[in-house]
Amino acid sequence: MEHRGEIKIIFSGSMGAGKTTAITELSDIDVISTEAPTTDEANEIKETTTTAMDYGELDIGDDLVLRLYGTPGQERFRHMWEMLVPGALGLIILIDNSASDPLGEASMYLENFESMLESRVTVFGITKTDIADDPAITDYENLLAGHAGNHSVIKVDARNRQDVLRLMDVFLQRLEAQLV
C-alpha cells in the first residue's frame, strides 16, 4: 500500500468557538466529528455532549495530505493534545470573544499547554467579535507578549471562508518567519 506524506495542523478552542466550522471551510472531506459526554466535574449534567475531536483533510497534491484536527482545550482533553500535537506544523486556537472570560481562556491555553505552545507556531483567532468587541485584539496581544513563543492574534469569523483563509495565511506567514 502506498502512503502519502502527511502533515497536520491542530485547531483548538472551546465549544462553539468555531473549530468545526473552520475545519469544514478547509476540508475536502466531510468533517468527522466524535462526541464525548460532558463530564465537567462542576456539573452533573451529562445529557449534553461536546465534540471531542474533529477531523478533516485537505489534499495537497497526490503525494501529500494536510490533516486538520480539532480538539477542545479543556484540561480534561490534555491527553488528546498530547497525542495530536507532536509533529504538527502548529496550532490555531479559536477564542469565543462573547464568552464570559475570553482573556482568561486564552491565558489558560498559554499556561496549561505552555510546553507544547512555546515551540510551535500558534495563531489565536478571536471569533464572535460581532457579538462582543471587548476585549480588544490589543488586549490579547498584550497577554501574548508576556509569554514565550511564536504567537499572533487576529479577528476571524469562522463562518466566512475568506476569514478562515486569512487565518491560514497568517499561520503560514508565522511558520515561514520561523523558518527563515
Added chain:
Amino acid sequence: MRDLSTTGVRYLRVLDVSSHDLALLKSLLYILRGRLSDNWQLCEDLPADTIVYDSTRLGEDSPDARESQLVLQTSDRTRSGRKLFIQRPIHSRDLRKALNIISYYLSAPETPGLTASNLVGALNGAGHQAPDPDLSTRDSSTLGIISRIRARLHI
C-alpha cells in the same frame, strides 16, 4: 489465536470504553479506515447472527461480555456461517492496552504496510511517514509544503 490473527481483522468496534478514549478511538479508526484497504470497516452494530468470543477463553461464546468490552471483528465465519468476533477485556482507562491489542491485529499479514509502529504514528496523529518538522533551522521541505498549501488554498 495465532491462526485467527493471520486472517486479518477487517472490522473494529469499540464498546463502553471511557468517553475520552472512545472519542479518540473512534476518530482514529475512521482515519485508519481511510488509510487501510477497502475491506476494513468500522462496525457500528453487532449483527444479530454473530457470536462473541472472549479471547482469553477462546472457543467460548460469551455474549454478555459484549456490553463492556472492545471487540475486534474478523470477517471470518464459523463453520456454521456465523460471524466471528474476538474479544478481550479492556479496562475503560487502559487505552494503551487497547491500542496494543488493535496494533496486534492490524499487524496481521493481510494488512500490509500497517504495523504496530505505523499505528503508533497514526495515533500520534501524524501517520507513519509524517515529518516532524524541525523549525529550528531553515527547512526547505517545510517551506515547500507551505508553498503548496498556499497554492492549494489560493492564498
